[in-house]
Amino acid sequence: MEEEFLECNILHEDIVKKVKQKMPEDAFIYDLAELFKVFADSTRMKIIYALLEEELCVCDLANIVGTTQSAISHQLRLLKQSKLVKFRREGKVIFYSLDDEHISQIVMKGSEHIEEL
Amino acid sequence: MEEEFLECNILHEDIVKKVKQKMPEDAFIYDLAELFKVFADSTRMKIIYALLEEELCVCDLANIVGTTQSAISHQLRLLKQSKLVKFRREGKVIFYSLDDEHISQIVMKGSEHIEEL
DNA sequence: ATTACATATGAATATATGTTCATATGTAAT
């Protein structure tokens, strides 16, 4: 017959306090999640794997990944915004390549986890 | 006046062929993207950071993360499905903890990238 | 058995996100 709305009491107050102190800032967590979002799509992951091998133009990427030029171009924009790829122009063709050594490390750690399942 | 719909010719055939051979299977890429999806949400990232410190129950997680018990519970289900957390029951309380050493490594690599921007 | 409470879960809603289509931009060649 209780009329309370106790969503959730703290069960272990000291532990909660301790963990809260060690938590990173919200903005940091947000940025980190944003970074992992880039890896969280199979089209982008294919692009990344392709670029791990070779500097590639948009058109070749579309062929390798198996989708349209437009889709690749949209995804490259996200990768650019996250500073994961860089590019250079050569006439009409634009070549993309990976911009950061962490990328392969992140991908490798992820694939280790997958392979051990 | 051309009536062709050349979406995208292969520009560098030899390179495309070479990179294609080195590409992982689609299923692997898909699984990898699925894994990174788990890290690609700030609520789950907060849960992960909290669990890096300490084994925690759902209720305490809700307080630390700053959301409802239900939201935490839903997210823990995803983390369970990806084999990233394990749990043990102690009476009414269920304690969650990280299930894999790769998790901290993946998070650390990601945060290195963030911090260098 | 009934009450309390920690957790789980289904359905609904709102929002985010990827692809497609049409079109624009930029560069080179004629």
Next chain:
DNA sequence: ATTACATATGAACATATATTCATATGTAAT
């Protein structure tokens, strides 16, 4: 200037996903 083509981009659409709300389940205590 005009044509060709590699790439970029805006809008529309479809799908995925996170949270909320209500409610169910499981455990312990009375």
